[in-house]
Amino acid sequence: MIDWQQLNNHLNRLLDLEGNRNFSIDRISASNRPANNSLIFASDPKDDTLSALASVNGCVVILPAQLREQLSAVAKTNALIFADDPRYRFAEILNAVVTTMDLRGRLVYDEVRHAHIGSNVMIDSTATVEPGASIGSNSRLEAGAYVMTGARLGPNVTVGRNSVIKENCVVGGWGYGYAISPGKHPLRLPHLGGVVIGENCEVGSFTTVCSGTIEPTIIKDYAKIDDHVHIAHNVIIEEAAMVVACAEVSGSVRVGKRSWLGPNCAIIDRITIGDDCVVGMGAVVLKSLPDGSVVAGNPAKPTSDLKRQSELLKRFEAHLDSHAR
Numbered sequence: 001m002i003d004w005q006q007l008n009n010h011l012n013r014l015l016d017l018e019g020n021r022n023f024s025i026d027r028i029s030a031s032n033r034p035a036n037n038s039l040i041f042a043s044d045p046k047d048d049t050l051s052a053l054a055s056v057n058g059c060v061v062i063l064p065a066q067l068r069e070q071l072s073a074v075a076k077t078n079a080l081i082f083a084d085d086p087r088y089r090f091a092e093i094l095n096a097v098v099t100t101m102d103l104r105g106r107l108v109y110d111e112v113r114h115a116h117i118g119s120n121v122m123i124d125s126t127a128t129v130e131p132g133a134s135i136g137s138n139s140r141l142e143a144g145a146y147v148m149t150g151a152r153l154g155p156n157v158t159v160g161r162n163s164v165i166k167e168n169c170v171v172g173g174w175g176y177g178y179a180i181s182p183g184k185h186p187l188r189l190p191h192l193g194g195v196v197i198g199e200n201c202e203v204g205s206f207t208t209v210c211s212g213t214i215e216p217t218i219i220k221d222y223a224k225i226d227d228h229v230h231i232a233h234n235v236i237i238e239e240a241a242m243v244v245a246c247a248e249v250s251g252s253v254r255v256g257k258r259s260w261l262g263p264n265c266a267i268i269d270r271i272t273i274g275d276d277c278v279v280g281m282g283a284v285v286l287k288s289l290p291d292g293s294v295v296a297g298n299p300a301k302p303t304s305d306l307k308r309q310s311e312l313l314k315r316f317e318a319h320l321d322s323h324a325r
Contacts (some may be wrong), residue, residue: 001102001103001137001138001155002028002094002097002098002102002103002192003097003098003102003284004024004026004162006083006097007025007093007094007097007098007150008024008025008222009285010093010096010097011023011025011039011079013253014081014093014098015092016082016180017060017079017081018025018075018079018080018081018082019078019079019080019160020075020076020077020078020079020134021079022058023037023059023060023078023079024058024059025037025038025039025059025060025319027039027167027238027266028040028192028214029085029100029310030214031049031053031061032048032049032052032171033052033135033215034053034055034056034059034061034133035056036056036057036058036063037057037058037059038056038059038060038061039059039060039062039090039093039150039208040059040060041061041062041086041087041089041090042061042062042063042064042086043064043086043087044064045067048232050071050074051069053074053201054073054074054077056077056078056302056308057077058078058227059077059078059079060078060079060080060081060083061074061078061079061080061081062080062082062083062086062090062093063082063083063084063086063090063099064083064084064086065083065311067080067082067086068320071230073160076079079126082151082195084181085181087137087179087189088143088180088181088184088187089091090179091178091179091187091188091189091190091277092187093189094189094190094215095187095190103120103155103191103192104117104135104154105118105137105138105155106134107134107135107136108127109264109307112263113129113131113133113300113320114132115129115130115131115133115134115135116130116131116133116135117129117134117135117281118134118135118136118137118138118139118155118185119137119138120138121127121135121136121137121138121139121141121194122141123135123138123140123141123264124141124145124294125142125221126143126144126236127142127143128145128146129141129146129147129232130146130147130148130149130151131149132150133147133148133151133153134147134152134153135157136153136154136155136156136157136172137155137156137320138156138194139153139156139158139159139172139194139293140157140158140159140162141159142158142159142163142199143160143161143162144152144161144163145159145160145161145164145165145305146162146163146164147159147165148165148166148167149168150168150235150246151166151168151170151171152165152170152171152227153171153172153174153196154170154171154172154173154174154195154211155211156171156172156192156193156195156211157171157172157194157195157211158194158195158253159197160196160197160198160199160200160201160202160221162199163197163198163199163200163202163203164201164202164203164305165203166202166204166205166207167206168205168206169203169204169205169207169208169209170207170208170209170263171195171197171203171208171209172194172195172209172210172211173208173210173211173212173232174188174191175191175210175211175212175213175234175251176210176232177191177213179224182185182214183229188282189213191210191211191213191232191295192211192212192214193211193212193213193214193215193216193234193296194211194212194216194217195210195212195216195217195219196216196218196219196278197209197219198219198220198221198222198239199222200221200222201219201220201223201224201225202220202225203225203229204206204226204245205227205228206227206228207225207226207227207228207230207231208229208230209225209231209265210231210232210235210251210303211233212233213233213235215234216235217232217233217234217236218235218237218238218257219231220236220237220241221240222237222240223237223238223239223240223241223242223243224239224241224242224243225243226242226243226244226245226247227245228242228245228246229245229246229247229249230247230248230249231243231246231249232248232249232250232251232252232253233251233252234251235250235251235252235254235255236251236254236255237249237250238254238256238257238259239258240257240258241255241256241257241258241259241260241261242259242260243255243261243265244260244261244262244265245262245263245264246263246267247261247263247264247265247266247267248267249264249267250267250268250269251269251270252269252270253267253268253270253272253273254271255267255273256273256274256275256276256277256291257275257276258275258276259273259275259276259277259279260277261273261275261276261279261281262278262280262281263280263281263282264281264282265279265280265281265283265284265285265300265319266283266284266285267279267285267293268284268286271287271288271289272288272289273285273289273291273293274289274290274291274292275291276291276292277291277292277293277294277295278294278295279295279296280295280296280300280303281296282298282299283295283296283297284297284298284300285299285300287300289313
């Protein structure tokens, strides 16, 4: 994991550091939920975010350069870095001090389970890890959890009571998250948030559930994820939702309670699917859906709209046919 002393030493040497330098960073936190002693970035903070940042102490906060004159309250108790692209500056700082080994941790072969286990892992006595699986550092398997052969759990993964992780899936691996800035090469954003899987869930074979960037990707109680599904970083799958084979759920999407995502559907970044929704096979959802929506098509539309369009098309074709005679 992160060597916090090394990070603090690096931050103290930065020439663009301003404000109160009395800090000791021991965590990363999100700008909308800041914690004391954190490294934080905010690319486009609103007034409520700025107010929250003014309430914390001992942080290093990376903010847009154009906000310099507005942040005297934040600078009283925190160190500030102003950047044209705060997200990219955040990635630069972490990549300077954090290696892949730091983030992944070491796995050691467990002679009893015939699996590879990281450090600081808690496995309940009633949980099962089949031979050939691996469990990353700082992970937790609660009572009755079952991890099948070939499954790969990354660091900071919690599997709740009686949940099943099927063969050859990856839970808690890095998401496809990069900081991209004009004229600069892409920098990986370390994914530190891990994954939290609730009780009585199932994650299918060859499925990927990516680690959250700062806070966890969350799959809540009784959710069922089929085989060959991709769940990106920072997604929240609510209680009893079902995601069917080959669905793709992009980053920071929320899928509501009891909703059903059909085969091969795709949900783009930051969309919210309401409760009790149905997304049809192959649908591409480009807008958030209210509770109870039933959609299909590309782009996805309510099935009632699609039915009306089909009827209008049939009438038009009949009209053309009558004139052709």
